[in-house]
Each structure stands twice: as structure tokens, then as C-alpha cells.
Amino acid sequence: MEPKTVILLLAIIAIFAGIYTIYASIKNKHKDYSHRKLKHRIIQNVLGVAGARIFYGFLGIGLVLFGLFMLFQFYVKPNLGNEYNNKTDQFTLVSKTLSTEDYTMTSSTTSTLKQLDITLSVIGEEKLKDYVSADFSNNYLNQIPEVVWKMKNLKRIDFTYNNITEIDLKQL
Structure with missing residues (x-):
């Protein structure tokens, strides 16, 4: 059986x-x-x-x-499908890569939006300039978080498996 x-x-x-x-x-x-x-x-x-x-x-x-x-x-x-079973409230931010002949160093942070807001209120928004990549996949967000628009050096962003239907092109 x-x-x-x-x-x-x-x-x-x-x-x-x-x-x-x-x-x-x-x-x-x-x-x-x-x-x-x-x-x-x-x-x-x-x-x-x-x-x-x-x-x-x-x-x-x-x-x-x-x-x-x-x-x-x-x-x-x-x-119930992916929206129920794979939903997370975490995302990953990757800082600029430092390279030499001997090594390559990349710094990444896994956080939630609430934790990031608390961190930014303590250290300030200057840290957002360091991030070059952001992964918000599997969060089923309805809109792009405001903090993303403050990350001026982003080269890659992942919003797969989210419920974003509109993007304000003025902010781009």
C-alpha cells in the first residue's frame, strides 16, 4: 500500500x-x-x-x-500551488565585487524588508549605493518596494514569482 x-x-x-x-x-x-x-x-x-x-x-x-x-x-x-508553498519574505542583496589577482570577494546580505528598514534607520541610506544585485524572487509582492528605487547602482534585479502588475516608469 x-x-x-x-x-x-x-x-x-x-x-x-x-x-x-x-x-x-x-x-x-x-x-x-x-x-x-x-x-x-x-x-x-x-x-x-x-x-x-x-x-x-x-x-x-x-x-x-x-x-x-x-x-x-x-x-x-x-x-495549493507555488504561491502558497514557496512564498518567502526574504531577499538577497549583493554588494560590489572586489577583485585582485588572487581572489574575488563579494558581500551578500539576506534580509526582510522590515529588517532592512530598521538597518537603514540606524546606518542611513548611504549603504544602498553599495548594492549591485537584488533578488526578490518568491515573495509574491504586489509592487516594487520603495527601497529598490534608492539603490542607484543596481545592475541586476530579480522579481520572478511576484504579483507585480504595474511599474511606475517615472521612477525608472
Whole structure:
């Protein structure tokens, strides 16, 4: 049997077991088993009859949520597409390359827009002149961030997998 089929079966069993446990908790069915099953006797002795009903109710809710979570992770999430599964809020900025005969040095920074705004408020916008490349891919941005227009030495910029539909040509 395929692993996905096993997971589907486990999820369905968990959901039905949870629904039954909730039903049994509401109808107080567990008191009927307390004389036969040790686990029911222990739970009722420790928590009391009302406490046992609440315990079984929460146990049922947990089983249902676990089953639904498994279904979502293995059957719904993979079908949501790249916008949901690959979305990031990070981007990479590359500074000017320094070269000699022996080595080439490039400095890059991975950050978020919020972190960059905080950094710029501390060190100033002068640092933006150092960046020659910016990678904003997989962010699903709706517009080009304002900070990009302040990077005057950019030679390469990547906005793949974003939702940008318009560019203000005046800023270019």
C-alpha cells in the first residue's frame, strides 16, 4: 500500500474516532464501560464522572483536529500551488565585487524588508549605493518596494514569482 493511502486511512480513522469520542462524551457512554475497562475506571476515579466527560470531549476534539491536519498537509497543501508553498519574505542583496589577482570577494546580505528598514534607520541610506544585485524572487509582492528605487547602482534585479502588475516608469 502506498504511504499516501496509509496516511489517508489514518486520518480518516482519527477523524471518525474523534467524532465517536465526542459523541460518547456528550451522551456519557463512558460510564457504561467503567466497570469493565481499567482505563475508564482510573480516569473516572481521578477526574470524576464530569471530569471524565470533559477529558473524553477534548480527546475527541484533538483526534478530529489531528486527522484534519494530516489531510491538509498531505492532500490539500501540495495542491495549493507555488504561491502558497514557496512564498518567502526574504531577499538577497549583493554588494560590489572586489577583485585582485588572487581572489574575488563579494558581500551578500539576506534580509526582510522590515529588517532592512530598521538597518537603514540606524546606518542611513548611504549603504544602498553599495548594492549591485537584488533578488526578490518568491515573495509574491504586489509592487516594487520603495527601497529598490534608492539603490542607484543596481545592475541586476530579480522579481520572478511576484504579483507585480504595474511599474511606475517615472521612477525608472
